Amino acid sequence: MVHWPKTVYGNVILLMLTAAVAPVLVWAAVSLSGPLVWATLAVVAVAGVALYVRRRRIEAARERAWVGAFSFKDSVDQMRAREAV
Numbered sequence: 838m839v840h841w842p843k844t845v846y847g848n849v850i851l852l853m854l855t856a857a858v859a860p861v862l863v864w865a866a867v868s869l870s871g872p873l874v875w876a877t878l879a880v881v882a883v884a885g886v887a888l889y890v891r892r893r894r895i896e897a898a899r900e901r902a903w904v905g906a907f908s909f910k911d912s913v914d915q916m917r918a919r920e921a922v
Contacts, residue, residue, distance in 0.1 A: 841892070 842848050866874050 842851055862878070866878050
């Protein structure tokens with residue numbers, strides 16, 4: 838699994854690293870300039886987009902699963918109600 842940053846600082850660092858690595862990859866692809874290189878880059882790009890979409894769907898499904906679920910606060914409220922009686 839990949840660690841996805843959850844903070845603004847982490848996202849900025851990830852963006853900076855991506856901005857630093859992307860030109861190197863493009864330069865290497867242009868230098869090697871063969872159909873195999875371009876096909877590999879296309880597959881990597883499609884896979885990256887697919888992973889991003891998959892991650893968003895999983896996060897949305899997790900959010901929907903938690904709606905209305907029994908929480909720790911509910912158990913504390915039940916304990917306090919028992920103690921009050």
